[in-house]
Amino acid sequence: DAKTTQPTSMDCAEGRAANLPCNHSTISGNEYVYWYRQIHSQGPQYIIHGLKNNETNEMASLIITEDRKSSTLILPHATLRDTAVYYCIVRVGLSNFGNEKLTFGTGTRLTIIP
Amino acid sequence: DSGVTQTPKHLITATGQRVTLRCSPRSGDLSVYWYQQSLDQGLQFLIQYYNGEERAKGNILERFSAQQFPDLHSELNLSSLELGDSALYFCASSVGWTGETQYFGPGTRLLVL
Secondary structure (H helix, E strand, O other): OOOOEOOOEEEEEOOOOEEEEEEOOOOOOOEEEEEEEEOOOOOOEEEEEEOOOOEEOOOOEEEEOOOOOEEEEEEOOOOHHHOEEEEEEEEEOOOOOOOOOOOOOOOEEEEEEO | OOOOEEEOOEEEEOOOOOEEEEEEOOOOOOEEEEEEEEOOOEEEEEEEEEOOEEEEEOOOOOOEEEEEOOOOOEEEEEOOOOHHHOEEEEEEEEOOOOOOOOEEOOOEEEEEO
8 A cells, every 4th residue: 555644733723624635656546545534532533535536525525636646635614523633544445355454654633723 | 423333442451361352343344354553553453354254464463363253243352461452442344345445433442451
């Protein structure tokens, strides 16, 4: 699985959009970008994933650059409950060989400021 | 709520002891994954079971073992416990055996004294 690079920490004002960057310059053509977050010591929570097109769901938007070497997770209206560690993970999608595990890096600690 | 349940929530035990952690996957999910999160190692994959069979192995110690039962719940057995085994242990589940989104349970916090 490709390695990812994320800023160690970020702050965002409550009500503003939080934009979390992730670099994955060695990503392969069949690798997806996944985002999870972990609030305090709770179980990691799935947010969103994508291959090459931008994706949006009820939680967030995922913007992947055209060359796929970087992506940005956007939380449109951040609230205090969005304070968490956000993990960007690159992994192969469906395959016959199996790439079952998720490899978590150190993530970005996002703090929402009141 | 992810639909994945784990018991117990907290566990305190002594060195040398053996404990069993339990995980029930989301309804319909056939794969169960175990992860360990310690302060110095971060979140690390331990092992995966799919429909009762071991599917993938990560950094799992020989003192640790797991199994998945016919009703698809899974147990992680930790034996000869050491202080360094103190960590959060998470279970995740997914529908199939590769590539699908994994959904995590709330975790079991193990403290070895």
